[in-house]
Amino acid sequence: MISVQNVSKSYGTKKVLDGISLEFQSGRTHVLLGSSGCGKSTLLRILMGLIPCDSGSVRVGDLEVSTEKHFEVARRVGYVIQEGGLFPHLTTAQNVALVAKLRGWTPEKTTERLESLCALVQLDTSVLKRFPKQISGGQRQRVALMRALMLDPPFLLMDEPLGALDPIIRSELQQQLKAIFRKLGKTVIIVTHDVGEAAYLGDSITLLRKGTIIQHGTFSEFNAKPKDPFVSRFINAQRIPEVGAP
């Protein structure tokens, strides 16, 4: 379980997060939804221990998160960002295996893990020898997911993972992600501004605006009992695709 207690964060005079409290149940997929600048990516960074919060506390599993402990957070949490964030000087295999190499895995163990991850994300093993700039956006995102899953962490945090992809690839990957999450049973938090994606992937959805939580619940609750006119406005502003029903 990931729990967030009364977390606030400001950049200068601008308040990005204002007293956020949330709980993310284990084994479920959670979506942080909101328009850009609402504080959702900042919250994710605080959860990773990459930046400090001004007040409040965060727990990931049994660990009290702080920036000093981001090494320990990294052992428990896989992290994927928009466009993958792959290191351009390493092959995709080297990108995925980087953390394993630092932990002294044997080549056999590494190769075995790489192959099973390729199978999981449906990536051809020939892609492993290429450099990030030589493969497609969808492939890059799959490789980034493999890298996050390499050490089999119980938690997975994804910041707009599909944001830069064209619609066909995007919907294809959404389906794959949903299957993977179900299969692995990890605790997943996805940040997105896409209502359809949130509805399709999220077991629970949290809608943020200007650093505060507007509503937390399932998509049907959002539809049936919007807590604020903004909820309906936000949802109806985007056309929900057919596949959107959970």
Place this chain on the structure above:
Amino acid sequence: MRRILFAICFLLCGAGLAKSKAVVSSKIFTESFLLGEVLSQIIDSTGEAKADRKLGLGDTAIVYEGVLNKKVDFYVEYTGTISDSLLNDPSLRSVEEIRTALEKIGLTISEPIGFNNTYAIAMLRKRAESLGIRTMTDLQKHPELVAGFTNSFIERVDCYPMLQTVYGMDFGRVKGLAHGLKIQALLQGEIDVTDLYSTDAKIPKYDIQLVEDDRGAFPKYFAVILTRKEVIEKLPRTWHAMRATLEGRLTEKTIAELNARVEVDGEPIQAVAADFLHLDHKGNTYFDTLWRLTKEHLFLVCLSMLFAIVFGVLLAIVARYYRVLGHFILLFTGMIQTVPSLALLCFLIPLFGIGVVPALVALFLYSLLPIVRSTYVGLVDIDPKLLEVGRALGLRPLQQLRLIEMPLASRQILSGIKTSAIINVGTATLAALIGAGGYGDPIVTGLGLNDLNIILQGAIPAAVLALIVHAAFELLDRVVIPKGLR
């Protein structure tokens, strides 16, 4: 790759340090070069030590400094210069007095090797004979003659003003002339009288007569061999051979003729020196010399670059992580670059003396800026998202630096090193001015002798080396820069 680099540097270090040697130096004019070569050949033919020629090291002060710092063992100096400029005591008149003063600081001189290279008044022989002028006293009786002197001769108290005092000399017209124009003016009859050094190569060439200084008015500039007492104790046979061969043997006429053979006829210095000593001149072939210069030059470039790369990259990393300190690092390395390279070399002489060490330090300092700056820019320009991903993957700061930041900045780092190396190859030619050798040696000698051929023997290899360095780095780009970044 690294091992090979170390091996190369090690070999070059070895090549840079010779065994038992006697270092001979000279100042930057023909006569000094020539006498330096004569001393070197005496050393080699005596066989007690091997002559290490650092000829054309620089001005009086630099060569003298070299003797004091044990970087130079022998060179030919003039008594007047020793008393007036080096010991700052013009009251020392005789050779004995000067020697006694020098021995107090561990130095000594030989007896005069013959000639007195002082100021002299010169006329065309025909003109002097027709007027019956032989001595200054005779000359004083002809105030109608036109004199053309260099400006410093007109102004120095021991020159023209002194002639006026001692002889009552008073020419009706005195023209100030550049050194190079005096002989021409004399030959064309525009002037009748001029000043020259008494051993000037043009004296025998143009049938010029020196007017005898019959009252001994000009200061004495007897040529003597200057060395340290400990050198004589170490190499007694060599010292004996030098004195036996040279003392009292080189008259003004002889040295002027030898100077003329080099300066006017363009004969090689080695050959003229050997001829004078009646030695068989076995000159080094061009390629022997080139190989020696190449070793010296590469030694300077490689070693200074090695240090510059290590320190430059480290400084850039520090600058990247500590902003205030970084600001000062960039400012400081930038400031070094604004010091003209020649001035930088000279600043270092009081600290490190002359020779290889100050040259290495100067080249090292000079090579820093391009490396520091480009490494810094390379590190700062890395996409912050990638650094965040590195941290999110749990990389420790040093792992992040080694595995992510350095490879990502490798292209800029290498381009900084390349710029630095090419500048270094060129700047290293200046090292010859402080006795560190390399391709600058023939350039300095050639400038001293005004001989374009000799200059090109250093300038062309230096240019070729710069091109080779450039090409080598193009290849190195392919090895060092990760494939994914190309």
